[in-house]
Amino acid sequence: xxRKSVGIVGARGYVGAELIRLLARHPRLELAFVASRELAGxxxxxxxxxxxxxxxxxxxxxxxxxxxxxxxLVLALPNGxxxxxxxxxxxxxxxxxxxxxSADFRFDERWYYGLPELTRxxxxxxxxxxxxxxxxxxxxxxxxxLRDALAAPPVCFGVSGHSGAGTTPSDRNDxxxxxxxxxxxxxxxxxxxxEVTHRLGRPVEFLPHVAPHFRGLSVTVNLRLTEPxxxxxxxxxxxxxxxxxxxxxxxxxxxxxxxxxxRHHAEIGGFAxxxxxxxxxxxxxxxxxxxxxxxxxxxxxxxxxxxxEWEGIAHD
Ligand SMILES: NC(=O)c1ccc[n+]([C@@H]2O[C@H](COP(=O)([O-])OP(=O)(O)OC[C@H]3O[C@@H](n4cnc5c(N)ncnc54)[C@H](OP(=O)(O)O)[C@@H]3O)[C@@H](O)[C@H]2O)c1
Numbered sequence: 001x002x003r004k005s006v007g008i009v010g011a012r013g014y015v016g017a018e019l020i021r022l023l024a025r026h027p028r029l030e031l032a033f034v035a036s037r038e039l040a041g042x043x044x045x046x047x048x049x050x051x052x053x054x055x056x057x058x059x060x061x062x063x064x065x066x067x068x069x070x071x072x073l074v075l076a077l078p079n080g081x082x083x084x085x086x087x088x089x090x091x092x093x094x095x096x097x098x099x100x101x102s103a104d105f106r107f108d109e110r111w112y113y114g115l116p117e118l119t120r121x122x123x124x125x126x127x128x129x130x131x132x133x134x135x136x137x138x139x140x141x142x143x144x145x146l147r148d149a150l151a152a153p154p155v156c157f158g159v160s161g162h163s164g165a166g167t168t169p170s171d172r173n174d175x176x177x178x179x180x181x182x183x184x185x186x187x188x189x190x191x192x193x194x195e196v197t198h199r200l201g202r203p204v205e206f207l208p209h210v211a212p213h214f215r216g217l218s219v220t221v222n223l224r225l226t227e228p229x230x231x232x233x234x235x236x237x238x239x240x241x242x243x244x245x246x247x248x249x250x251x252x253x254x255x256x257x258x259x260x261x262x263r264h265h266a267e268i269g270g271f272a273x274x275x276x277x278x279x280x281x282x283x284x285x286x287x288x289x290x291x292x293x294x295x296x297x298x299x300x301x302x303x304x305x306x307x308x309e310w311e312g313i314a315h316d
Contacts, residue, residue: 004305005032007068009085010076011057012036014163015101017048018294019074024051026298026312029305032070035060066092072301075100076293078166079191086128097127097304099297105130106195113199114300116309117245118144129300134164134292135208136192136199138219141248141266142284143200145241151278152224153203156196160217161261162210164288178212185210216257217292218285220270228277235271238282242268246315247291247299257285264295264315 006023010016011034023031031051034044040059044051065073066088073089073096075082082102089096105111105128112126113119115137132140139156146154159182165172172183186208193206229237235252242248247265254270270283286292295313302311 001028003028003030004071005030005069006072006074006301007031007033007035007065007070008074008076009035009060009065010078010101011044012039012047013076013167014289015293015297016076018289019076019297020044020048021050022294022298022312024048028307028311029301031055033058033060033068035065062088063092065089069093070096072097072099072305074297074301075102077102078168079103090128095127097129097301099129099131099300099304101131101293101297103133103191103195106132106136107198114296115140115199116296116299116303117141117242117248120303120309123303125304127304129304131293131297131300132199133192133195134217134286134288135160135190135206135219136195137292137296138217138266138284138286139192139196139204139206139221140199141286142219142221142268142282143196143202143204143223145238146223146225146280146282147200147202149225149227150202150223151226153205154224155205155222156207157220157222158206158208158217159211159257160208160288161213161215161257163215164217164292165210172210175212178210181212183210184208213257213261215287215289216261216285217288218255218257218283221282221284223280223282225278225280229273229280230277231271231273234273234280234282235269238268238271246310247295247313254283255285260285260291261287262290263287264290264313266291
């Protein structure tokens with residue numbers, strides 16, 4: 001059977017590189033082209049050691065990307081830059097499946113919002129797929145089992161490694177400014193606060209921070225509940241909700257981001273309940289570049305290309 005062809009735009013970035021690693025060992029998909037202006041002409045193998053062969057990066061504008069006859073395209077571009085490329089592809093190559101990692105279509109109801117563990121039932125062969133944000137993935141996974149039991153907006157305290165800020169230099173990925181430091185930013189109205197509020201249909205308050213480590217994020221969620229509960233019941237509720245999901249693991253103790261860095265799954269746990277039973281705390285961790293980005297994109301791509309959702313995703 002012919003392998004399905006995939007192109008990546010924004011392939012130099014952290015997420016693009018993770019996607020290249022995943023596609024390098026995928027049994028049914030093959031990388032047809034990779035677009036980067038900065039690395040144009042250089043072999044992929046020089047930048048991503050896991051990808052052997054002669055394939056080289058190319059500098060391609062939107063029209064040139066749209067002219068490539070691939071089965072699927074992954075856009076790993078900064079926010080605001082994916083929409084023009086997607087528009088050109090939809091005009092010139094409407095059959096092509098597009099998975100967009102930016103926020104450009106996360107509020108656009110014409111696009112399928114691909115957080116499979118929560119939205120899989122709504123997938124009906126859509127060719128336009130918007131991949132959720134990394135923090136937004138962790139928050140939604142942590143909140144979904146209690147969505148209808150909230151007495152007040154949950155407060156989510158987030159800490160991410162600096163790869164979450166991408167490769168464009170800023171305070172949030174400056175190793176000098178981050179050393180021995182914790183940087184709060186966008187403490188109201190963060191894009192992922194709006195994304196989760198929109199998707200959950202409930203207001204959510206999000207307090208993001210960047211820490212000096214490279215990859216992995218943690219969200220500690222404070223919840224006010226309509227009915228009293230205890231930690232054991234909360235754990236059971238989450239276990240039942242995520243039963244059979246290989247990429248979401250529920251544990252009693254608080255999960256550590258260092259244990260999911262470089263791995264495909266999210267972990268949820270640390271269930272704590274106040275004496276009155278109406279205030280609970282839950283912790284979710286994941287690798288922002290994997291379950292928060294590339295792994296989730298591959299789950300979506302696999303489904304859209306007619307395969308098993310977890311194909312090429314080595315989870316143990
Ligand atoms: N990092 C994360 O943890 C994470 C998690 C979830 C989602 N995302 C989203 O995924 C996307 C990629 O993130 P990232 O962290 O991989 O970003 P990044 O490391 O900063 O990479 C950005 C990529 O876009 C390309 N690019 C930048 N400006 C461009 C322009 N004007 N025209 C064309 N290409 C341009 C860059 O390649 P050239 O400059 O060589 O062309 C590079 O390949 C973003 O939308 C981000 O929000 C990131």
